[in-house]
Amino acid sequence: MAAGMQATPRGVLKVDVPVSFGVPHIVPALEALLGSCPELQIDMTLHDREMNLAAEGYDVTVQITREPQPSLVARKLAPIRQVLCASPAYLRRCGTPVALRELAHHNAIVFSRIGRERTWRFRGADGDATIDVSGTLRLDNENAIRQAALAGVGVALLPTCIVGADLQQGTLHVVLPIYKPPESALFANYLPNRYVAMKGRAFVDFLLARFGPTPPWDAREPTPARAAPVFVAEPARAVSSAGR
Secondary structure, X not given: OHHHHHOOOOEEEEEEEEHHHHHHHHHHHHHHHHHHOOOEEEEEXXXXXXXXXXXXXXXXXXXXXXXXXXXXXXXXXXXXXXXXEEOHHHHHHHOOOOOHHHHHHOEEEEEOOOOOOOEEEEEEOOEEEEEEOEEEEEXXXXXXXXXXXXXXXXXXXXXXXXXXXHHHHOOOEEOOOOOEOOOEEEEEEEOOOOOOOHHHHHHHHHHHHHHOOOOHHHOOOOOEOOOOOOOOOOOOOOOOHHHO
């Protein structure tokens, strides 16, 4: 009986997830998790700050980072790729950059919560490159940057987990696709000296199965920006006398 209780996810699971990722991806998935684990309760907070698991009493935290904290056990859930993008309206109005140096003359939507926010880094065929950008809008939330990009404010550097659907639908276009921004990853973290109960393992395994090595936001090829549209006139069709 004790073994059966241990194998059933039950009780309250206290987790913390980042706002920009948690709202569009994790919260909509909770119905499926709770439906398969009827004895599980989730107490979730959404923050965009680094959490102290031991001090704040969390069982699991979800984090997007390049390097997880060495004091934690970190399980990689999915890759997080970034992309340079802009709306078709902005590109029609301001032109499509064809070289990295041209970004210096475009209106960049700046993410104000990262260090060296006005320096964007890329990796191209010739190695690493950086470009200093400037713009009229600074925002501290990636979903807000997405909305500004969709509205045509400027060029944005955003994770594909935020703009993947927009790129696939063509409401945002990839700019300078040969240059790849640095990648990070989605991690689930827990303390190494804390027993990971079945409820925590169920949550982490569920996220891994849902997002996996090929997450849904990267499942299809995005729409690239083109320097200029090309219009091809259709040939005139002959009308037969029998059809008149």
